[in-house]
Amino acid sequence: MQMRDFVVRFAGEGGQGVVTSAEGLAQSSTQVGYHALTFATFPSQILGGPTWTQARISVDPVLSAGDDVNVLVAFNREAYDTHCEDVLEDGVVIYNSAEFELEGDGRSFGLPFEELAKSTGNNRAANMVIIGALAHLISMPQEHLVSFVEQRFNRGRAEDAEVIRSNIAAMTLGRNHLAESGFSLGELAPPEKPEYQQLMIKGNEAVSIGAMAAGLDFYVGYPISPATPILLYMERNLVGKDRLAYQVSSEIESITAILGAGYAGKRSMTATSGPGVSLMSEGLGLAWIAEIPLVVVNVQRGGPATGLPTKTEQSDLFSCMYPAHGDVKIPIIAAGTVEECFFGAVKAVEWAERYQGPVILLSEMALAERSQNIPKPDLSKIKQAKRKTYTGSNGYLRYAGNELSPMPIPGTPGSYVANGSEHDDMGDTTHLGERHVQMTERRFGKIKLLEEDDFERDQPEHSIAVVTWGGSKGPSFEAYNKLKESGVPVGWYYTMYLNPLPPKMLKELKQKDLVIVPELNYQGQFSSILRSLGVKAESITQYTGLPFKARTLVEKITEMTNVCLKETVGV
Amino acid sequence: MSKKNPEYDFKWCPGCGDFGVRRALELAMIDRMETTGESMHNSVVVAGIGCSGNLVHLLEGEQPYGIHGIHGRSLPIALGVKMARPSLNVVVVAGDGDFLSIGGEHIGPQAARNLDICAVIMDNGVYGLTKGQSSPTTLQGTVTSSTPFGKLETKTNPLELYLTLGVSFVASGFSGQPRPLSQLIRQGMEHRGFSIVHVQSPCTTYNDTFIELKGDLKNGIQPSIWDVPEDHDPSDKNAAHNLLQQGGVPIGVIYNDTNRLSLDQSVENTWEKAQPKTVGQLMGAFEF
Structure with missing residues (x-):
């Protein structure tokens, strides 16, 4: 029987090629028309340390990194010992025989990756040896790999021909060595290449380009895992006249500098992780009260404090929706896929300009470092974000009334004071009770401008629904599809807009007997927000630093559904 | 605010040094308008929190833009404003507590960047708005509301x-x-x-150093301020350090290095190396 899907885990020491092998496999597979997704987890150190990456290759679009491992590529003994139990019974282990030997378990094959690479004259082709071996396991035709190598290394340089030759030789060596072993997993069904153009991209890069597509002008940031790649990407690409990407000396400088730039009329953004958001809380409050557009991207990691800098978690929803003292509730968009990292960033920049205030885009480690093939976004459908600006004469009352008002830009008439103290309509400090009432209502009223009825919905007739958020979307939807197939009576709702929620979606959720919320935190943060809005929500929580497995969710959702149905019938 | 605003109820104490600083800033901005021909709306005053920060609401006449932000962060806010629109004239107004204590971490980075802004610091050696606590420039040993047994720390020398x-x-x-x-x-x-x-902008309520600074020769009090001599070379850093060793408060330009590029100039110099790409080109790198 043909397989539609297979999962390879690469495990070893940082720097051994664990990541490049997984990326190479994913790229070569997407090149020929498969869907691919990689998942990476690193130790928090510069060199070395146990690390692993997983690549899932499929005929169909990939939703999660996969529950089970078909092939383990073990670069050292420790990696083998740690991961061998996750390999399926009929799976295969390829191990680095230059490092250690395994005997007689009937499913392991030793391959001296580096030695074989060296024999081709290209010391850097060890990952190609591995990809060749994997290609044999799933009977991937040689011409697919050859075409991948030719495209990848054809860079218009004199040495291209030699690099291509040695890489193909390395792949062929890997393939031939494994063929001798007699191991095979069967045949991966032929790819069904999508008609549309695609990108193979990581979440952090998708956020960066999405923000630029919406017209981002100004970016500052401070290095922090796992958000640093956004800073680096911006510094190389948000360049030239009237644009700036710049590293500042703390997250306090990040938030206040983008606030200054937002005030001066620029579409401004920073990206950080949980500890940075904690430092930004006062600045976010200032942007809220002074009505200044800006975007903060929080690439979540495990917390609190320094927490788990290189592991994934969804535990910053509370701290981002309510980051500051006083009456504040920040608009939140949470990306659930790499594609949503792009469109979430577009929307975040647009929202900030639309309602003139701070917006937080939530991403997470597992999205940031994930490579995935996505449909190439159609730029002709993306409008540059634009704020209402004031074009009159001096003497303008910037904060008059209870509704959004045009914003004056320094350098043009309309001078006012953007004030972090409670203020009157011209921006001067006031302590009058009625002013605080007016301004508080004005600020909360503006959130209504962001309401959009844009959400996913399936089988809404059921009284129980699965509603997840962020990166748990993939495994949750995979689980939902299995539940639907087996007739478990649950519906599916999903949105990346967490504040404000799409009003129609919220209205329907309020009518459910149970809303099940898979999320990666201890407290059940989203379900508790949903409950505060009148939804009977309960979470499935996990806080291991790793994403959900679809299987776990199938089990737990089934169990919760059964309990709920019994109770309803009992009444 | 350009006219009296009945809702705005903040007042400096009679005789507060900040009145003089406000007048000086108004004069400087008017002179700038007249000599450069630029409108007042090309200036942005970024204020810290404290008595001094209220200056931004008390300016008279034609109004510049203003930001009255959060405690200690006037410098990085000004960084954002200036780098977003380098043609703007950006002025920071803050007190010794705001600038040197809670905001002290931002001085070094702006100095290294040579951010093109002008910070006007009103030093009264005390936290006035919160009623008389010790600040970095309070003299060691001084009894204040927060140092009942005298200030334990030495006084910071801001100019040094x-x-x-x-x-x-x-x-x-x-x-x-x-x-x-x-x-x-x-x-x-x-x-x-x-x-x-x-x-030096004395607080007449909690730390009135006015007589000490200006002197009262009739009563035998020598002024602690003295004019920087005309032959002082402000481009000489050693001379600047020496000036500050002479005691009292020298008044004038202590140091002026005109040979460094400002941050916006340095950024502009990168434009040659930088090759901006369209969003379509950026996406192209990820196509396959």
Whole structure:
């Protein structure tokens, strides 16, 4: 029987090629028309340390990194010992025989990756040896790999021909060595290449380009895992006249500098992780009260404090929706896929300009470092974000009334004071009770401008629904599809807009007997927000630093559904 | 605000040094308008939190833009404003507590960047708005509301600190001399880079050093302020350090380094190396 899907885990020491092998496999597979997704987890150190990456290759679009491992590529003994139990019974282990030997378990094959690479004259082709071996396991035709190598290394340089030759030789060596072993997993069904153009991209890069597509002008940031790649990407690409990407000396400088730039009329953004958001809380409050557009991207990691800098978690929803003292509730968009990292960033920049205030885009480690093939976004459908600006004469009352008002830009008439103290309509400090009432209502009223009825919905007739958020979307939807197939009576709702929620979606959720919320935190943060809005929500929580497995969710959702149905019938 | 606003109920105490600083800033901005032909709306005043920060609401006449932000962060807010629109004239107004204590971490980075803004610091050696606590520039041993047994720490020397951190223009002024002070602020605005005009601006309620600064010769009190001599070479850093070793409060331009590029100039110099791509081109790198 043909397989539609297979999962390879690469495990070893940082720097051994664990990541490049997984990326190479994913790229070569997407090149020929498969869907691919990689998942990476690193130790928090510069060199070395146990690390692993997983690549899932499929005929169909990939939703999660996969529950089970078909092939383990073990670069050292420790990696083998740690991961061998996750390999399926009929799976295969390829191990680095230059490092250690395994005997007689009937499913392991030793391959001296580096030695074989060296024999081709290209010391850097060890990952190609591995990809060749994997290609044999799933009977991937040689011409697919050859075409991948030719495209990848054809860079218009004199040495291209030699690099291509040695890489193909390395792949062929890997393939031939494994063929001798007699191991095979069967045949991966032929790819069904999508008609549309695609990108193979990581979440952090998708956020960066999405923000630029919406017209981002100004970016500052401070290095922090796992958000640093956004800073680096911006510094190389948000360049030239009237644009700036710049590293500042703390997250306090990040938030206040983008606030200054937002005030001066620029579409401004920073990206950080949980500890940075904690430092930004006062600045976010200032942007809220002074009505200044800006975007903060929080690439979540495990917390609190320094927490788990290189592991994934969804535990910053509370701290981002309510980051500051006083009456504040920040608009939140949470990306659930790499594609949503792009469109979430577009929307975040647009929202900030639309309602003139701070917006937080939530991403997470597992999205940031994930490579995935996505449909190439159609730029002709993306409008540059634009704020209402004031074009009159001096003497303008910037904060008059209870509704959004045009914003004056320094350098043009309309001078006012953007004030972090409670203020009157011209921006001067006031302590009058009625002013605080007016301004508080004005600020909360503006959130209504962001309401959009844009959400996913399936089988809404059921009284129980699965509603997840962020990166748990993939495994949750995979689980939902299995539940639907087996007739478990649950519906599916999903949105990346967490504040404000799409009003129609919220209205329907309020009518459910149970809303099940898979999320990666201890407290059940989203379900508790949903409950505060009148939804009977309960979470499935996990806080291991790793994403959900679809299987776990199938089990737990089934169990919760059964309990709920019994109770309803009992009444 | 350009006219009296009945809702705005903040007042400086009678005799507060900040009145003089406000007048000096107004004069400097008016002079700038007249000499450059630029409108007042090309200036942005970024204020810290404290008595001094209220200056941004109390300016009279034609109004510049203003930000009255959060405690200690006037410098990085100004960084954002200036780098977003380098053609703007950006002025920071803050007190010794805001600038040197909670905001102290931002002075070094702006000095290293040579951010082209002018910071006017009103030093009264005390936290006035919160009613008389000790600040970095309170003298050691002083009894204040927060140091009932006398201040334990030594007094920070702000001018030495600015020189050491590499601020490219350092001037020292006195609130009791608004016209000469306005000239210092005007020079600070004109300087291409990070300028600090550090002003002795006494608090008449909690730390009245007015007589001490100005002197009272009838009663035998020598002034502690003295004019920087005309032959002082402000481009000489050693001379600047020596000036500060002489005691009292020198008034005038202490240091002025005109040889450094400002941050916006350095950024502009990268435009040759930088090759901006369209979003379509950026996506192209990920196509397959």
